Amino acid sequence: MFKNNIKELTKKVSAAVDNISMPITTTKIAITGLSRSGKTIFITSLIDQLLLQKKITPITSRKQPFNVTIKSPTTSIKRFDYYSLKKIIKEYHQWPDGTDDITSTTLEFETKSRYSFLNNSKFRIELIDYPGEWILDIAMMGLSYEQWSEKTINWMKNIDEEIVKRYLNSIHELSDKSKGEGIENNIHQQYSSMLSFLKNNHYSNLTPGRFIMPSDLAHDPILCFAPIHQSNSSLHQVFKERYEYYLENIVKNIQLEHFRGFDRQIVLIDIIEALQNGHNCYSDMKDGLRSMMSLYDHRNKNFIAQWFSSSIKKVIFVATKADLITSSQHNNYSALLNEMVEGIRKKMNVDHIKTEAHIISSVKCTETVIREHNGKNLPCIQGISSKEKKKIVLYPGEMPHSFPSPQEWDTSAYNYEVFLPSNISYKDNIPFDHINMDKVVDSIIGELL
Ligand SMILES: Nc1nc2c(ncn2[C@@H]2O[C@H](COP(=O)(O)OP(=O)(O)O)[C@@H](O)[C@H]2O)c(=O)[nH]1
Numbered sequence: 033m034f035k036n037n038i039k040e041l042t043k044k045v046s047a048a049v050d051n052i053s054m055p056i057t058t059t060k061i062a063i064t065g066l067s068r069s070g071k072t073i074f075i076t077s078l079i080d081q082l083l084l085q086k087k088i089t090p091i092t093s094r095k096q097p098f099n100v101t102i103k104s105p106t107t108s109i110k111r112f113d114y115y116s117l118k119k120i121i122k123e124y125h126q127w128p129d130g131t132d133d134i135t136s137t138t139l140e141f142e143t144k145s146r147y148s149f150l151n152n153s154k155f156r157i158e159l160i161d162y163p164g165e166w167i168l169d170i171a172m173m174g175l176s177y178e179q180w181s182e183k184t185i186n187w188m189k190n191i192d193e194e195i196v197k198r199y200l201n202s203i204h205e206l207s208d209k210s211k212g213e214g215i216e217n218n219i220h221q222q223y224s225s226m227l228s229f230l231k232n233n234h235y236s237n238l239t240p241g242r243f244i245m246p247s248d249l250a251h252d253p254i255l256c257f258a259p260i261h262q263s264n265s266s267l268h269q270v271f272k273e274r275y276e277y278y279l280e281n282i283v284k285n286i287q288l289e290h291f292r293g294f295d296r297q298i299v300l301i302d303i304i305e306a307l308q309n310g311h312n313c314y315s316d317m318k319d320g321l322r323s324m325m326s327l328y329d330h331r332n333k334n335f336i337a338q339w340f341s342s343s344i345k346k347v348i349f350v351a352t353k354a355d356l357i358t359s360s361q362h363n364n365y366s367a368l369l370n371e372m373v374e375g376i377r378k379k380m381n382v383d384h385i386k387t388e389a390h391i392i393s394s395v396k397c398t399e400t401v402i403r404e405h406n407g408k409n410l411p412c413i414q415g416i417s418s419k420e421k422k423k424i425v426l427y428p429g430e431m432p433h434s435f436p437s438p439q440e441w442d443t444s445a446y447n448y449e450v451f452l453p454s455n456i457s458y459k460d461n462i463p464f465d466h467i468n469m470d471k472v473v474d475s476i477i478g479e480l481l
């Protein structure tokens with residue numbers, strides 16, 4: 033009798049709960065980082081780990097089991113093409129081409145309720161692949177065209193590259209009479225090519241971001257400006273107008289508008305690139321990351337807070353490509369990442385933002401192997417070299433536990449290569465082999481479960 037009553041009651045509660053349609057909350061996560069830092073591969077692996085997590089040991093340390101499905105896009109942002117990207121890596125064992133678009137994908141999680149009469153609970157996360165170069169434009173906010181030009185020109189004066197010197201010469205020769213479409217295009221083109229050159233040579237703190245990652249504005253005349261010395265020329269006037277238009281309509285109204293809705297930010301950093309390319313590359317990368325964080329800096333309140341309030345309370349810094357070093361060097365790699373993050377935080381007022389740091393490999397391409405050299409056992413990595421298209425064993429050098437001083441920084445001590453995804457068969461639909469992706473997953477969704 034009592035049992036029947038309980039059954040009846042459970043049914044009633046269940047029916048009542050069915051009638052309450054709970055809105056599904058969506059947590060928006062921006063995956064940012066400079067181009068080639070590994071955003072696209074990271075998101076592909078993240079989705080892969082989540083969709084296929086049941087095939088291996090659970091990806092999170094939480095006990096709660098959950099099911100994940102990809103939902104159709106709800107925003108106007110281009111869809112992140114997980115299926116094609118996964119195919120290129122898993123079936124063709126290649127890296128996909130770089131992209132410069134902002135893309136998005138939504139995953140729905142369903143967790144089993146502990147009580148049979150309650151519905152399973154659902155929540156969504158939206159992952160947004162967001163070019164870090166666009167965030168660098170924040171550094172232009174609050175600067176007049178004249179101030180930005182002066183700052184950029186002074187920065188260029190310290191760069192020892194022919195193409196930079198040529199640009200500085202060209203703008204030095206401009207006069208008050210300089211005007212016309214020909215000269216506008218010429219100066220803009222020179223500056224743009226110089227930025228692309230610097231980008232390819234491991235500089236990262238480059239503005240405007242859209243000159244490097246133009247996306248849908250590739251041939252738009254509104255991008256036709258560049259930093260020049262202050263003058264009364266009509267060229268100066270035209271560039272100033274376009275600069276102001278760019279800040280208002282592209283940076284403020286489009287690029288940063290997305291940031292209003294983000295709940296969390298993941299910042300990918302390619303520390304290995306910095307180590308391999310020396311102190312200038314490192315310090316420029318650090319400046320770039322600091323400028324990306326300036327959105328949260330309370331000292332910027334005067335000009336950013338007038339129109340912008342970020343909803344982000346947690347930033348997860350992730351150093352990618354940990355498979356390019358041996359497993360015995362992972363502790364040092366973590367120490368470098370922590371040093372970089374501390375260095376960024378120290379000079380800023382961002383105490384209200386929680387930060388975490390992890391070293392990862394989204395798609396692990398190598399194994400650590402021991403090789404004998406001059407009677408000593410050396411830890412090396414083994415994988416398929418992208419250059420040689422065959423399996424090689426390589427000694428990557430000793431990873432320091434702290435960034436070397438400019439005088440001690442010897443780039444020839446490091447030997448990092450591009451490795452291709454291993455050519456294992458993923459027939460059983462197992463997720464990508466990885467390093468520490470489970471820690472990142474925990475950090476992203478742990479508290480939502
Ligand atoms: N070895 C290794 N290389 C990676 C990994 N993730 C990314 N890469 C390399 O970094 C390149 C750039 O990655 P991508 O995700 O396209 O960078 P994005 O421009 O930030 O989207 C890839 O083509 C790979 O060569 C990884 O986990 N391991």
Ligand SMILES: [Mg+2]
Nearest residue numbers: 071072130131
């Ligand atoms: Mg990409």
